[in-house]
Amino acid sequence: GAGVSQSPSNKVTEKGKDVELRCDPISGHTALYWYRQRLGQGLEFLIYFQGNSAPDKSGLPSDRFSAERTGESVSTLTIQRTQQEDSAVYLCASSLVGTGGTDTQYFGPGTRLTVL
Amino acid sequence: GENVEQHPSTLSVQEGDSAVIKCTYSDSASNYFPWYKQELGKGPQLIIDIRSNVGEKKDQRIAVTLNKTAKHFSLHITETQPEDSAVYFCAASIGDSSYKLIFGSGTRLLVRP
Numbered sequence: 037g038a039g040v041s042q043s044p045s046n047k048v049t050e051k052g053k054d055v056e057l058r059c060d061p062i063s064g065h066t067a068l069y070w071y072r073q074r075l076g077q078g079l080e081f082l083i084y085f086q087g088n089s090a091p092d093k094s095g096l097p098s099d100r101f102s103a104e105r106t107g108e109s110v111s112t113l114t115i116q117r118t119q120q121e122d123s124a125v126y127l128c129a130s131s132l133v134g135t136g137g138t139d140t141q142y143f144g145p146g147t148r149l150t151v152l
Numbered sequence: 153g154e155n156v157e158q159h160p161s162t163l164s165v166q167e168g169d170s171a172v173i174k175c176t177y178s179d180s181a182s183n184y185f186p187w188y189k190q191e192l193g194k195g196p197q198l199i200i201d202i203r204s205n206v207g208e209k210k211d212q213r214i215a216v217t218l219n220k221t222a223k224h225f226s227l228h229i230t231e232t233q234p235e236d237s238a239v240y241f242c243a244a245s246i247g248d249s250s251y252k253l254i255f256g257s258g259t260r261l262l263v264r265p
Contacts (some may be wrong), residue, residue, distance in 0.1 A: 040195070067251060078158075078241055078255035079196070092252065127195055131251070140186070141253070143195030 038062070040144035042128050048150045049118055057113045057147045061130030068111050069141060070103055071127040079127060085111060118151045125149070154179045156244050158256025166264050171232055173259045175242035176224040184245040185218060185225050186253070191238045199240075200227070232263045 041060045049055050061068050070082040081095040085105045096102070100118075105111040115122055125148050129141040155178045165171050177185075183204040188196035202209045202216045202225065209216050213232075218225040225244075229236055239260050243253040 069251070076258075078156075078257045079243075079253075081252060081254070084251050129195075140198050140201070143188075143197070145193070145195045 040128055040130055040142055042126075042144040042147050044147060045145065046148045046150075048152065050152050051120060052117055054114065054116045055118055055149065057115075057126050057149070059111045059113070059128030059130075059144060061109065061111070061128070062142055063109075065130035065132055065142075066108060067131045067133060067139075068105060069129045069131075070111070070113050071129065072097075073125045073127055073146070075124070082113070115149075118149075120151050123149055123151045154182075154244075154246050154254050156242060156254050156256045158242050158259060160259060161257065162260045162262070164262045164264060165232055167232060167234060169232055171227075171229045171236070171261055171263075173227045173240055173242070173261075174224060175226070175244075175256050176222075177244040177254075178223070179244065179247060179254075180223065181247040182223075182244040184253075185216070186243050187216060187227050188241045188243065188255075189238045190241065190258075196241060229261075232261075234263050234265050237261055237263045 043058045068085040071079040073079050083103050084092040087108050088105050100116045103113045125146040127146045129143045131139045131141045133139050158175045186201035189199045190196040213230045215228040239258045241258050242256040246252040
């Protein structure tokens with residue numbers, strides 16, 4: 037596809053369970069980003085990948101959150117032992133370069149996570 | 153820490169009128185300021201951006217102005233149409249970072265037919 041895709045689109049889970057959220061960036065984009073968007077709020081930066089490395093994980097809210105990227109393509113955001121405050125929309129974006137000059141971030145549709 | 157404030161939180165205008173959304177930022181080193189439009193159930197989409205070496209940029213009915221001295225920037229939409237109804241977010245780069253953006257809290261724009 038031409039754009040960033042994310043799956044699942046919706047995820048309902050019980051408190052304490054682990055969840056995995058997937059992002060497929062635009063082909064050829066070396067930079068990938070994860071954001072969290074709480075209801076009615078702006079986007080919070082979580083983590084940035086350049087290739088398969090994550091030089092900036094400063095936005096991850098706790099050690100329950102982790103992310104990886106493989107093949108300079110797909111990324112997975114994992115939340116362990118989910119809590120109700122983790123309920124939010126998780127957005128993924130990708131950009132062509134990410135370094136050497138700010139380039140446009142293209143967003144996916146997001147995964148809406150609800151923790152009961 | 154770095155902060156971006158966005159006003160108003162909601163804005164209702166009559167079709168054909170203009171809409172203005174304002175943002176202020178705290179980091180004097182910020183040099184990139186994109187605006188995103190988010191429709192219900194979709195991810196944000198870039199509509200216009202401006203860099204610090206420019207004071208104004210225009211694209212058809214949309215314009216953005218930047219005042220680096222005052223550390224504020226604004227989005228102007230003229231001749232609004234019902235399809236402009238959405239949530240708009242401003243953002244500012246953090247320092248001289250080429251990748252890290254801090255977002256405003258969003259403005260819900262409603263264009264009444």
